[in-house]
């Protein structure tokens with residue numbers, strides 16, 4: 001009886017395995033090449049940099065700008081190592097991911113920014129997701145509480161920044177990204193108010209951050225006493241009325257993710273509107289890697305005055321792939337994202353192994369008008385590029401880690 005039972009179980013396991021195998025597809029050459037570059041670059045970076053001083057970008061004189069644990073970008077390099085491990089199965093990357101993550105322990109005490117989502121969810125969040133090691137949870141629990149504490153029922157939004165004298169309660173479109181951490185933490189730590197705050201923030205932002213064409217303002221400043229909007233501006237875009245490329249990307253990813261977490265159809269519609277704005281924009285270059293702001297008037301000139309932003313492209317690819325799974329006409333989003341990924345994985349954007357100070361992608365823009373991080377690698381371009389490759393593999397049924 002027992003033998004028969006085990007024979008049946010083995011048969012079922014075999015069938016399931018055959019089924020899985022039949023469904024999985026070999027990766028195309030461009031994907032294999034990208035993963036090989038990723039493995040070499042991340043291994044080189046992990047050996048070169050010190051945990052707690054993570055690579056952020058490259059200065060015009062060729063020095064690597066590092067991010068201390070207080071920097072908003074500090075979580076991206078550890079997050080890239082976690083994703084790198086998932087793509088390659090390389091155990092050294094796994095060990096490095098843990099080392100670089102644990103060096104960010106003190107982020108748990110930071111209260112003065114909304115960027116706790118980027119800082120902790122990309123590092124500790126991935127650590128927990130991949131290892132299920134409970135020792136990663138206390139930092140995540142404390143950080144989420146600090147992020148939630150920045151929510152005001154008066155304004156209906158989470159305050160982004162504490163700096164900037166002329167603002168009273170500034171909220172940036174980027175803040176949409178940090179809601180993912182609150183959604184997750186609300187469930188994990190049984191704090192439904194976190195999820196409610198995330199939903200309210202997304203609804204309020206929908207109301208005040210968007211123009212009729214579904215492009216978004218970068219900064220909306222609220223009156224913390226009345227909850228009314230004081231001003232709509234930019235900080236990193238070309239003008240207050242322009243469409244800063246990464247801001248559009250944050251919005252697309254943000255509303256798709258909010259729909260995923262809430263099933264509120266308004267969020268899905270918003271994401272589709274933003275996708276249309278991006279995909280049909282007359283100044284989107286042919287290769288689908290946007291210039292740093294859609295309103296740079298010479299955006300399509302090939303004279304180098306309008307640098308492209310690979311970070312925006314990588315975030316757009318992530319958002320479009322997620323969106324592709326949620327609507328009937330999803331193929332158009334998937335195809336667009338695939339085009340972006342192929343261009344980012346070409347020599348025009350992807351580094352040669354050993355070059356580019358061990359960053360993966362070239363050609364992103366941090367803050368053009370501050371003359372800061374122009375046409376440089378950026379750690380968040382790399383992070384979202386890796387995330388996009390992972391999403392691509394899942395949707396195309398490419399088995400990871402790549403063999």
Ligand code: GLY
Nearest residue numbers: 072174236246366
């Ligand atoms: N969160 C700042 C940026 O996107 O540059």
